[in-house]
Amino acid sequence: MSESERSAKLEVSGVSMSYVRDRRRRLVLDRLSLNVMAGEFVTLIGPSGSGKSTLFRLIGGVERPDEGSIRISGREIAGERGHISYMPQQASLFPWMSVAGNISSALTTAGVGAKEAAALASQWLERIGLGDVAKEYPHVLSGGMQQRVSFLRALLMPRDVMCLDEPFAALDALTRAEMQAWLLGLWEAERRSVLFVTHSIEEALTLSDRIYVLSRAPARVLREIRIPFPRPRRADVWKEPEFVRLKEEVLELLQKGAEADHAL
Amino acid sequence: MDNNIWPRRALLPVLTLVGFVLLWQACCALFKVDPWILPAPSSIARNMWEDAPRLSGQLWFTLRLALKGLGLGIAFGVAAALLFHLIPGVRAALSPLIIITQNIPLIALGPLLIVWFGFGILPKLILLVLVCFFPVAWSMLAGLGQAEPHLREYLSMIGATRWEVLRRLELPASLPSFFTGLKMTATYSVTAVIVAEWLGASDGIGHYLVLKSKGYDTAGVFSAIICIVALALAFYGLAALLEKLAIRWRPARRGAAQGGRGA
Ligand SMILES: Nc1ncnc2c1ncn2[C@@H]1O[C@H](COP(=O)(O)OP(=O)(O)OP(=O)(O)O)[C@@H](O)[C@H]1O
């Protein structure tokens, strides 16, 4: 365990955070601790409003934690921006930039030279089959295509940790399944350190190495679950009995959290 | 495809206009209206034709002055919008002054400027800049602040610098409102230049207008009015054309976005 702790890419330890609303302090994160190893795909799953996006804002340095530390590659980064790449729920492509321009401009923010960024963007767009729309404005793309571009933009940024905040929530079920398979293939080839947020238990079990199940706000880790399925992961892992068992376990945890809340 | 729709859309307004002119002509002939009260369209046209060299010379003079004032006004407007946007304190400090200057009637401000700066081009330019800069500055300022929150959030999450946020998000996002302001300013500038010339000039359509109205040459007055309206329409058209050229993304949503702003 101490061996693996040393290679943790992202370490969140004892982080608390509260917002002031209606002149009252509301605790959103309660001494939350979690980590992502190098090349690991870790998923946060928890009720809506539990503070997952807030955690991302802390890791991104947009907000500062009230207490606790956030380390990337062992270095304290709380309140510092520019250490992560990010894929938001909405594709968030800039409508006035071409598809390729959207990717390359994000890369220049991460310190890639302009020429190299442009070359990378066109080369990878070609590779994921979007070469012929590289010069178009994003509005000509379908929702799924926009999410692919958004993911590529996050993947290509030379940053230690990728944070993906419910990237497929806005997609229909079929496109979503397609996108999961696509992302799985691309991620298994690249093996970046990923922190992923989703509301879908199946999505979490299909993609992740490890899952943190969070409670309602203020968010605590209810359970940490290691997903035993081998990599590269088959698209039909959901047929495994172990998958069904894990799904029930997570569902029960989430339901219990909700009941405890009602009891209060 | 656009070309097929455009004449049909233009048909009705053109018909109304032609009908109006014909009615005007008929009334003048029927009731034998004195030409110094209301000249018939035909005599206005004849006057314009006969006076064409002088009119075009005056129009050229006015056009140059208007363009100079407009250019300066836009430059000041954009600079002010950026300054106010980037340093909020400046906005709070200066906006009362600016609002005051915008509420002084041109008719009052013009003579004062002439008293202070003489009869040269300077007071006219100042007047024009004061009129032109405001719509540009205010609409652009609004546009700079209205950039989509989720794009802003994305940029802060990846650690973009202030300059990158301005260049990649706020400036492009402000373009539609900038052009709304520009179209307004383009037409204001023509009115303002006429007022400036009316107050003191030896050339220009405004000056021509003064001469003709003092001489009860009503056909001449109408000729000047037609030139002024044409100039304002041309300026507006130019601004609209520039907008089309500059904003080519999101063609389907543009109409909706403008409708929303109008409401
Ligand atoms: N800027 C803010 N000011 C005040 N309260 C906020 C702010 N941002 C978030 N909150 C509150 O913090 C809590 C957690 O919000 P957050 O967006 O992190 O939840 P989430 O887990 O991402 O939810 P979801 O799954 O629905 O995206 C919510 O109760 C929300 O109302």
Ligand SMILES: [Mg+2]
């Ligand atoms: Mg969220």
